[in-house]
Amino acid sequence: MELIIIGIIIVVVVVFIAMTIKIVPQQRVGVVERLGKFHRLLTPGLNILIPVIDQVRVYHDLRIQQANVPPQTVITKDNVQVQIDTIIFYQVVGPEEATYGISDYVYGVRNISTATMRQIIGKLELDETLSGREKISSDIRLALDEATEKWGVRIERVEVIDIKPPLDIQEAMDKQMKAERSKRAIVLEAEAAKQDMILRAEGDKQSKILKAEGDKEARIRQAEGLGQAQELEALGQAKAIEAVAMAEKARIAMIASAGLDERVLAYQSFEALTDMSKGPANKIFLPTSAVETLGSLGAIAEVFKAGKEGK
Numbered sequence: 393m394e395l396i397i398i399g400i401i402i403v404v405v406v407v408f409i410a411m412t413i414k415i416v417p418q419q420r421v422g423v424v425e426r427l428g429k430f431h432r433l434l435t436p437g438l439n440i441l442i443p444v445i446d447q448v449r450v451y452h453d454l455r456i457q458q459a460n461v462p463p464q465t466v467i468t469k470d471n472v473q474v475q476i477d478t479i480i481f482y483q484v485v486g487p488e489e490a491t492y493g494i495s496d497y498v499y500g501v502r503n504i505s506t507a508t509m510r511q512i513i514g515k516l517e518l519d520e521t522l523s524g525r526e527k528i529s530s531d532i533r534l535a536l537d538e539a540t541e542k543w544g545v546r547i548e549r550v551e552v553i554d555i556k557p558p559l560d561i562q563e564a565m566d567k568q569m570k571a572e573r574s575k576r577a578i579v580l581e582a583e584a585a586k587q588d589m590i591l592r593a594e595g596d597k598q599s600k601i602l603k604a605e606g607d608k609e610a611r612i613r614q615a616e617g618l619g620q621a622q623e624l625e626a627l628g629q630a631k632a633i634e635a636v637a638m639a640e641k642a643r644i645a646m647i648a649s650a651g652l653d654e655r656v657l658a659y660q661s662f663e664a665l666t667d668m669s670k671g672p673a674n675k676i677f678l679p680t681s682a683v684e685t686l687g688s689l690g691a692i693a694e695v696f697k698a699g700k701e702g703k
Contacts, residue, residue, distance in 0.1 A: 411443035416451075423449040423491045433487055452487045456548055461502050466513040468521050472561060474513070477553040478532070480505055486544025493543040500543065501536060505550070508535040518557060525552040 415438055416422055422434030426446050434448065441448075461478045468474060480501055484490045494500050512531045513521055521528070529550045536547040557565070 408443055412441055414439040414441055414448065419454045420451055421454060421487045422451045423487055425449045430488060430492065450491055452484045452490060454484055454487075456481055456483045458482075459498050459501055461505050464506050464509060466510050468513055468516055468518045470517045472518045473558060474518070474521060475554075475556040476509060476513070476528075478505060478509065478529075479551050479553055480536070481548040481550075482540070483546050483548055484544060485546045489542060489544030491544075497540065497543045497545050501540060501545065501547070504536055504539050505532055508532050518561070522555055522557070525555065528552050 414422065414434055416434045416436045418436045420436065422439075424431045424434055424441065424446050425448075426442075430449075431446060434451075459480045459482065461480060463475050463477045465473055465475050482497075482501060484497075486493075490497055509528070509532060512528055516524060516528075529552050533547050533550040536550065540547055556562075
């Protein structure tokens with residue numbers, strides 16, 4: 393009997409301690425009610441409660457959580473039914489408001505998200521819906537922020553996971569996409585052919601220009617070379633003439649210094665004519681003035697002979 397009483401006492405003590413000491417993990421918080429009325433929050437760590445009087449109403453997870461919204465069938469502005477899947481990321485920032493502001497804030501977030509989505513999609517056509525995921529997500533998030541502010545819940549992000557149009561619309565879109573790709577391929581091929589022709593024409597043009605410039609440069613250099621050669625040749629001829637003239641001048645000066653006069657020169661000319669008459673052309677026609685000169689030369693020759701014999 394005593395053992396039973398001791399056991400009961402131990403159980404009561406253990407239950408009392410369990411009701412008194414509450415250990416809350418990190419990123420969690422508990423809502424404490426005293427006699428059915430909100431009293432305080434249990435923060436992470438060791439917390440002491442008054443058994444029976446204080447009770448923990450609920451624990452909230454303060455980490456960012458996600459809520460999947462079931463696929464919704466909505467109608468676009470141009471009367472096309474599409475199915476949209478969304479996911480919502482939220483965080484409890486006011487445990488007291490999240491406890492007393494709404495009975496189930498996750499359910500409320502999903503319902504508001506669905507209603508807002510229908511309103512947004514109803515204002516958009518199909519093409520705008522398919523290409524406007526970011527706008528749809530942003531509009532849903534703004535609508536949820538306004539509604540959940542008093543619930544102690546903050547919407548971190550709304551993501552439109554998938555937008556599925558009807559099967560016949562998908563087939564038409566596939567055909568349109570294939571046609572667009574074929575069109576772009578044809579356009580790209582035409583652009584490539586055009587670029588190829590342009591590049592070839594540019595290359596041919598550059599080639600002709602370079603060839604013409606090369607020919608021009610060659611002709612210029614050839615003309616310059618010819619001019620320089622002619623100049624050098626003329627200079628050489630001038631120097632040669634000058635040298636001949638100088639030599640002739642020196643010869644005349646030497647003849648003059650040797651005391652030879654015109655008659656000696658005429659005699660030398662006569663001797664030259666004599667040598668010429670010994671050649672193949674043995675007939676020489678002399679003008680009358682030359683004959684007169686030769687007559688005087690003959691006398692001169694006699695003078696020279698006489699001089700030689702006197703010696």
